[in-house]
Amino acid sequence: MTRAPSRLTSAVLAAWALVAVAADAATLRVFPPAVHLSTARDRQSLVAQLIETDGLTRDATGAMTVTVDDAAKVRLDGRALVPLADGDTAVTVSVGDQKVSVTVHVERAGQSPDLSFRLDVMPVFMRHGCNAGSCHGSARGKDGFRLSLFGFDPEADYHRLTREQPGRRVNLALPAESLLLTKATNAVPHTGGARLKAGDDAYATLERWLAAGATNDPGPTPAVVAVELHPRGAVLDGPGATQQFTVLATYADGTDRGVTSLAVFLSSNDAAAKVDPSGLVTAGMRGEAFVMARFATHTVGAAVISLPKGLAYDWSPPADAGRIDRLVDAKLQTLRIVPSESCTDEEFLRRASLDICGVLPTSDEYRSFLASPDPKKRAHLVDQLLARPEFVDLWVMKWSELLMIRTVPNQVSYKAMLLYYGWLQDRIQANTPIDALVRELVAATGGTFSAPATNYFQHERNTLKTAENVAQVFMGMRIQCAQCHNHPFDRWTMDDYYGFANFFAQIGRKQGEDPRETVVFNSGGGDVKHPVGGRVVPPTFLGGESPDLAGRDRREVLAAWLASPANPHFGRNLVNIVWAHFFGRGIVDPVDDVRVSNPPVNEPLLDSLARGFVESGYDFKKLVREICTSRAYQRSTRPNATNAEDERNFSRAQLRRIRAEVLLDVMTDATGTQNKFKGLPLVARAVQIADGTTSTYFLTTFGRATRATACSCEVKMEPNLSQALHLLNGDTVQQKIRQGGVVQRLLEAGRTPEQVIEELYLRTLTRKPTEKETAGLMEIVGTDPAARTPAALRETLEDGFGAILNSREFVFNH
């Protein structure tokens, strides 16, 4: 449901904004802010948190004193409120001299409804791991007993418990003898061990349900519409500092319930912050963790930051920061990290040229940039690079990977692939707003030759996989898991999955006049069926509504929503992809794995960038300009003591290996050679290769994407031995140096060996060699000009050239 992310947004915003609250003393917050108790069994525990002026938080749950205004309506049991009589009252929570009043509303206190299978029993299975994937929730169950994974099919679970083997799992005459209980407590051999303890609440719930006849719910039960985790975040001071959390579930009938004892707690970073089954978080070493609670089909989280105890921190960001820097720096401040200083002009020149255009500056460009006195020269360099055609080439390549442009034997012919690539190139060259491009693509109709965007539906012809690709590429979400069961770590249920997939169920295909051409059209009929019950889920936007489709092309309707501000995930995803290109890491990482359990490292930054991008009309160049002119982008890779371990919060630039195509291109440029790729003239560059299946040994070894899938992991950046050996011994480096004759030409032009060395460094590393480097090379060259032959000199200098091309400094973007 759409409420959860925006709650998270505001929650995290609230947490970071605390720094700006310059209150004189710590502020007390009590959660939940309002308590609703309905029926006699309802309980709600309170949690208190003190927020210091410097942003640190303290767990005040143990220190709070709770006084009940009207003892007739409600009473205290530990720190839980228990309903006594209907009505409204309040409780006052005081910690030290701070007081907070919490309203309490009680209804139906006299009623004790029957235990519900879905509302009371199923959560016990989830909480205690009974229906987890490693236990009875696995596809074949365990030891002959199967439950639906995370409870996606309560009706079938009820059947399996009570009817699948009559008399076996439940014993209505002696409930405590039911296998359900005896196995769970390991009173009889249970491979899963003891999951419940006789006498605790969960056991009591099951026993009471069995004693009442193990009945099924008589009618539909209200669904859980939202789950809240309180407090919204924590900044813990020192290892061992704790914070108690509480979980609240809201139902479709308007009631809510404290479900802390029924929720599953997880932490994304146990080293930084561990969470125990009662919801108590304990800080560990310095770091950031995302603590999550899962209940029913909802997962919600809160960011917990662990800081070293009593850390002294004194850094303020510069006042003239732009939007990106304000937001990045705010997070750094919360983390008590000091960012690295700005990179040098040389480093910026090389980095921006590689990131924006995939080229290295020539030595002339180097000299003029370094010599320029313009205080805004970096911004002007960005503008110049943005105007070059190489910028378009680079992004056409990246989009080609997202759209999987390649030949597929007997499915996508070379001609179709080329036309598809040409279409993409046309659109990006014309600076078509990305939303228009995506709308044209998703709703594409016609022949794969005459309307090349339709090739998107020829590369992948399976309805479900097409839906998965669209979600992954345009919204950054992997909904694949929800094909067979509700997503374990995200909000997507099978209904969401099949509702979304149903937009692609009416794609018709037929052969065109040319045997290679396929005509893609709206067939006007057909649906995908939900595997449970074979029912049809009406086409539903992910996390949105089911639109009225009467007489309309489903893909057109989807395209209009997908690439519009009505779909919040689109703008965020695009911005994230662009950010990841320039920083080596997205604000959400991996870029196509957005899920509740993988939150953005800086939600306000992502949100702000996305809004700006959408408001600008999806102006891509504007976004790139803003990123590249920010201080965050221009930070040095050199770490300092505070940020040495931070790789996620953009406190310093990361060392990034240059990707395969760009590496080949810059090596080719530096050596003055050319490559011949299939279907391209000699002057073409590797980033311009249209077909994903066209590659060379060099490109494949350095991780070129085959584009067989839409995953961001197609481009492989991991190092391997073949890469090192190929650079050293393979036929690329040595041959190019020899063929290109750069050294030869420089010597013939009358340059001295020292000058040649300087030129080689400039055109590859964008810096001059240090004295030590020059001296070292000259030692091998020999200092007596008379004693060396031209051939030997050339050979030695070429060897030096080869050594530079093999260096990590060349191969990495720094």
Place this chain on the structure above:
Amino acid sequence: MFPAGSKAGEKLSVTFLGDAAGPITRGIEVPAGPIGSMHRLFVGDDGGTCPNALPFRISASGNALEQEPNDEPAKATAADATLAFNGVIERPGDVDHFRFAAKKGQTLEVECFARRLRSGLDPVVNVLKADGGNLAGNDDSKGPDSVVRIDVPEDGDYLVRVKDHLGRGQADFVYRIEIAPPAPRLVLSIPRIDRFSQTRQTVFVPRGNRYAVLVNAARTNFDGDLVLDGGGLPPGITMTAPPIKAGQVQVPVVFEAAADAEIGGKLVTFEARQVNEQDPEGKAGVRGHFENAADFVLGDPNNAVHYSARVAKLAVAVVEAVPFSIELVPPKAPLLRNGALDLRVVVKREPGFDKPVTVEFPFRPGGVSAAPSITIPPDKTEAVYLVNADGKAATGNWPVYAIASGDIGGTAWVASAPVTLVVAEPFTAAALKRAACEQGQEARIACTLTHPRPFEGQATARLLGLPPEATAPELTFTKDTAELVFPVTTTGNSPPGNHKSVVLELVTPVGGEPTRISAGTVELKIMKPQGPTQPAAPPAAQQAAKPLSRLDQLRQQAKGGTP
């Protein structure tokens, strides 16, 4: 161009669409030509002639042109169904309707020509009832073009609706609808030897020798007997071609060249004509001819044929003599259902040619099978080609031939003269009773014979497929024999078990030649003999060996034995 067709001889005005300067109108006279053929028109002006021609369809009748607006059934353009309906889907979403009258019981084919006229339209055609209800429809039966057949349910008006499959429309989306009863069509071909290949799609007859091909007749919308006409074969070549009976689709055709026939060839129109009692020469019936289909360009996906051509000619040539020939010895005996026949193939080699010759038996009547080929080694002049018929083989007198290839420095092909193979019902039927015996004993397999077709002389019956060490003699019988009993002798080593593979073979001589059939299978059970009963083991020895239980000990004691 619009309209894109008309009657031969008609003068009309056509508009050529697509030129950058705008539509060009010209008056043309439709040349004479076969109905249904495509004439190619070039358009030119002061600046020159457009280098590519546009197709113009020569049809049986004139034109009716659409009258816009005709987007709804109520506003359909009324026209006579004998005329061709011409229109343009001129804007996105355009739909055209025509109204015509038809009579109950008529069968009509409504065919839309668009892409075949090089219009960009991808037509979807529906035939509607007068109230707008759908009767039939079609999208892509003829490439992108449509054709739909209707059986007119009642007298009255009907509608044809045309639109673009993707809802497109532009000024040059021309189409043409022709409505006519389904036309019969006849096309002859030679079955392909290899995929995409022209191998042996021609007739090349060595001097003084023969060559043969199989000819397939593809009839559409009619059936009937056909006769083949060589159509002016080169001098010296004679052709033997049996008629193709109704329901048949393939016959063998044998060509023979005289020894002094001139070397050379020509392209002939190889024709077939429908004949019947009233019209034995096929003057008025359906006609068709041989079409040579050549595949020129293959490509994605999966070797699809991208460009091919059909030529309505058969190449027939006399070529130089080759140093071998073959004869198929006319069998005197028939091939019986469930039977087999040995056909004798004789090869005559000229001196100096001592290579093996590979023989094939291409024409097999229904139910008749044979090996793909046999080879006659250099030192032999004869071989047996075994043919089999199954229980439902097509009976009758069938012309068959053998074709042989040999290496004369290239592969040369010659055929035998045609020979008649008679496929007939068996003379004798047998019902077999199964038998059983012990090893070493004799089993008696009894066969009851019936003779639906009498034969002369003595026939032989034998059992095949007997298990090892079981034998039975041959028996003879005549058309009057009612029963045969085979004594099957077994030995002590005959394998025991149920042997289900025993087959009765009957060999009947006809005209001195044997023809054999499998007349049925029977089961022979061989059992292990039951030996005499074993003598009982000596009781005393047994008792001494058995240890006594305590109870037995006490009993013994009580009897006075040792404790």
